[in-house]
Amino acid sequence: MYPNAPPEASRRDVTRAARGRSPRSTLLALTTGGADDIHSDMIRINENYAKLSSSYLFSEVAKRVAAFQASHPGAQVIRLGIGDVTLPLPPTVVSAFRDAVQEMAAESTFRGYGPDLGYDFLRGPIAETDYRARGADISPEEIVVSDGSKCDTANIQELFAHDLHIAIPDPVYPVYVDTNVMAGRTGPYRDGRYGGLIYLDCTEDNGYVPDLPKSRVDLVYLCFPNNPTGATIGRDQLAAWVDYARRSKALILYDAAYVSFIRDPSLPQSIYEIPGARECAIEFRSFSKTAGFTGTRCAFTVVPRDCKAWDSSGAAHSLLDLWSRRQATKLNGVSYPVQRAAAAVYTPQGQKETKGLSDYYLANAKIIREKLAGLGFAVTGGDNSPYIWVKTGRDSWEFFDRLLEKAGVVVTPGSGFGMCGDGYVRVSAFNRKDNVERAMEKIAAVAGSL
Ligand code: PLP
Numbered sequence: 001m002y003p004n005a006p007p008e009a010s011r012r013d014v015t016r017a018a019r020g021r022s023p024r025s026t027l028l029a030l031t032t033g034g035a036d037d038i039h040s041d042m043i044r045i046n047e048n049y050a051k052l053s054s055s056y057l058f059s060e061v062a063k064r065v066a067a068f069q070a071s072h073p074g075a076q077v078i079r080l081g082i083g084d085v086t087l088p089l090p091p092t093v094v095s096a097f098r099d100a101v102q103e104m105a106a107e108s109t110f111r112g113y114g115p116d117l118g119y120d121f122l123r124g125p126i127a128e129t130d131y132r133a134r135g136a137d138i139s140p141e142e143i144v145v146s147d148g149s150k151c152d153t154a155n156i157q158e159l160f161a162h163d164l165h166i167a168i169p170d171p172v173y174p175v176y177v178d179t180n181v182m183a184g185r186t187g188p189y190r191d192g193r194y195g196g197l198i199y200l201d202c203t204e205d206n207g208y209v210p211d212l213p214k215s216r217v218d219l220v221y222l223c224f225p226n227n228p229t230g231a232t233i234g235r236d237q238l239a240a241w242v243d244y245a246r247r248s249k250a251l252i253l254y255d256a257a258y259v260s261f262i263r264d265p266s267l268p269q270s271i272y273e274i275p276g277a278r279e280c281a282i283e284f285r286s287f288s289k290t291a292g293f294t295g296t297r298c299a300f301t302v303v304p305r306d307c308k309a310w311d312s313s314g315a316a317h318s319l320l321d322l323w324s325r326r327q328a329t330k331l332n333g334v335s336y337p338v339q340r341a342a343a344a345v346y347t348p349q350g351q352k353e354t355k356g357l358s359d360y361y362l363a364n365a366k367i368i369r370e371k372l373a374g375l376g377f378a379v380t381g382g383d384n385s386p387y388i389w390v391k392t393g394r395d396s397w398e399f400f401d402r403l404l405e406k407a408g409v410v411v412t413p414g415s416g417f418g419m420c421g422d423g424y425v426r427v428s429a430f431n432r433k434d435n436v437e438r439a440m441e442k443i444a445a446v447a448g449s450l
Contacts, residue, residue, distance in 0.1 A: 048182050053189040057174065057416030058082055061400075068404050078439040080368070080427045081410040083227065083387070087360060089292045089341070090353030096344035097296075100337035111336045116328040118145025118300065122339045125346035126300060130285070136272035142304050142320060144327055145342075147334050149257050149286035149299040154179040155330075156253060156282065156301070157219070159322045160309065164218040167198040169210050171228050171417030171424075173255065176221040192419040201420050202229060208380060208389070209233050212244045220245070223255035225262060228417045228426040229389040230365075230381015235268050242271065245280035251307065251319075252281040260290040260358045262384045278304040282319065289386065291345045291354045298334055298342040361386045364436045365429035371440040372427070375447045386429040389414070392450075396422050402450050407442040 061081055069077060089097070103109035117123070123140035131138035146152050154175050157166075162185055168176050170193075177194065180186060187195025198217055200210035208231035213220070222241065224233040233241075245252050254271040262269055271281045283302040287293035303320040310316055344350045362383075369382035372390055382388035392399035396413035403409050403425075412428070414421030429436065443450075 046182070046184075048184045048186075051181050051186065051188050051194070052178060053194075057412065060416070061410065061412060064401065064404065065410055068408075072408075075408050077404075077408050077410060078431070078435050078442070079410045080429075080431060080436070080439055081412045083289075083428050083430055084294050085289060085292050085357070085361075085430050086432060087292055087357050089296065090350065090357065092347060092350040092353050093291060093341045093344045096350075097337050097341035100340035104337065114333040114336055114339070116331070116333055117324055118143065118334065119336070119339050119343075122343045123300075125343060129346050129351075131270060131272060131302075134269060134273055136270050137278065138270075138272055138302055138304065143300050143302055144320075144323060145298065145300045145334055145339060146327065146331065147297040147299065147338075149255065149284045149288070149301075150175055152284050152299060152301045153221075153253065153255055155326065156284075156323070157183055157185070158326060159319060160219060165198060165216050166196075167200050167213050167217040167220040169202050169221065169223070169226075170199045170419055171202060171414060171421035172221070173223055173227045174417065176253075177418075199418070202226075202231070203420055204378075204380075204391075207231060209237050212240065217248070217250050219251050219253060221253045221255065223257070225258040225385035226381070226387075227258065228387055228412065228414065228421065230385035230387035230426075231389070232262065232264070232267050232384045235266065235274070238268050238271060239274050242274045242277045242280060246276050250280065251309070252277075254281050254283045256283055257286045258289055258385055258387075259285060260354065261362060261386055263362065264384050267384060272302070272304070279306040279308070282307060282323075287342050287345065290358070291342070291350075292357055293338075293342070296338055296341065298338050358386075360433070361429045364431060364433055367433070367436055367440060368427050368429060371444065375444060382429065388427040388429070390425050390427055392423055392425055394423070396425055399425055399450065403443070406446040406449060407439070409439045409442055 065077060069075065104111065120140060122145055123143045126143050127138050127140040157180055162183070164185070166180055166185060177197065180197065181194055186197055193199060198213060198215060200213065202208040202210050208226060208229040224231070241252060244250065252271065256270065259269050268274060271277045271283055284299070285302070286299035287296070288299065301323065303323045305318065305320055307319040308316040309319055345354050365382035365386055365388060368388050369379050372388065373379050378391040380389045396415040400411060400413045403411060411425040414424030414426060417426070
């Protein structure tokens with residue numbers, strides 16, 4: 001029994017009090033302790049969770065698709081919605097994975113806990129291939145291996161004070177926003193936005209690359225190639241952000257989860273290709289979309305030694321030290337076979353095979369982009385990105401419903417990524433080519449009535 005559990009009668013009172021309320025007001029009543037007959041000795045939740053805006057985008061999509069399937073049994077549904085990969089792991093990766101599992105089966109080669117921040121056999125090739133070979137001065141010690149960029153982009157905010165000014169693009173990968181809400185850095189959610197955050201509008205007018213903030217900002221999240229818009233950032237534009245961050249002592253949290261889709265040689269692949277970025281940027285990368293690791297889980301975060309933040313007495317602290325401490329305390333590393341599998345990506349054959357994966361999805365993206373543009377839609381992305389951002393000319397969810405109803409094709413409503421996403425949908429190239437082609441035929445057949 002929990003020491004502070006309410007007696008039976010009081011619990012019944014709470015249940016009675018909760019009856020007739022909406023789940024949200026019940027939650028608030030239960031947590032504020034201020035409502036009638038609610039006891040103050042109950043276990044209380046982190047009330048910031050109650051601020052989170054209702055249903056998660058993809059669960060609402062799944063609900064609507066399930067309702068459609070229930071009312072149209074036998075109808076074929078093609079999913080160009082969720083951004084999960086469909087191709088299997090490349091052979092070189094599988095072979096390294098299998099060999100490492102075999103090592104775990106023999107006493108002489110078995111491995112227990114690995115190094116907290118990742119094995120050198122992985123951190124070395126990352127530094128060499130992803131950074132130094134491109135003129136970016138990053139050392140293996142500045143690379144921290146993890147089990148995903150979702151957790152890294154979610155957890156990084158733990159290193160910082162609560163009263164910082166945080167800038168987040170709109171539309172955006174929802175993790176950056178939600179984790180700052182959970183941590184209590186925002187006010188309530190009203191009219192599509194949380195109080196206290198600085199939203200950076202990404203629109204047709206600025207080519208979906210946010211303008212520099214007009215007010216003071218401490219942390220700014222950027223993601224290129226972008227999810228959901230598929231937009232990329234040019235070298236000069238990124239240099240302007242780095243320059244801004246250095247001048248104003250801001251830190252850029254740069255999510256490059258989709259870097260492997262960049263084909264235009266003029267585009268920067270890493271923020272560290274920009275001089276000065278070592279002192280003002282943390283970069284997140286993942287093997288998920290690069291090498292098909294969404295179900296295998298491996299990623300890394302780069303925190304250069306020059307990145308600093310300050311305590312209230314004005315003393316500087318190394319963010320690499322803080323992040324290493326955080327990861328060493330809360331994560332016991334990534335499994336040995338998974339890191340061996342990730343390291344195989346950096347062999348010549350691994351590089352060739354993984355490029356084959358992104359080439360495949362980029363070919364799908366081209367089909368989608370050209371077909372939809374040909375049907376008269378304004379489209380962005382899809383050339384250095386697996387996502388195509390489509391202007392719908394109507395409310396995102398309304399377009400989603402019509403497309404599902406008339407063509408049986410599932411896309412992702414842009415409004416789920418932020419207010420500026422309303423009137424758009426995200427179409428994903430992560431699917432089999434024949435499915436993509438069929439989906440485009442179906443859309444073409446009903447385009448006039450969308
Ligand atoms: N960052 C962005 C922008 C993403 O879209 C995703 C996944 O969809 C992630 C990070 C998460 O990657 P991971 O699978 O490594 O957690």
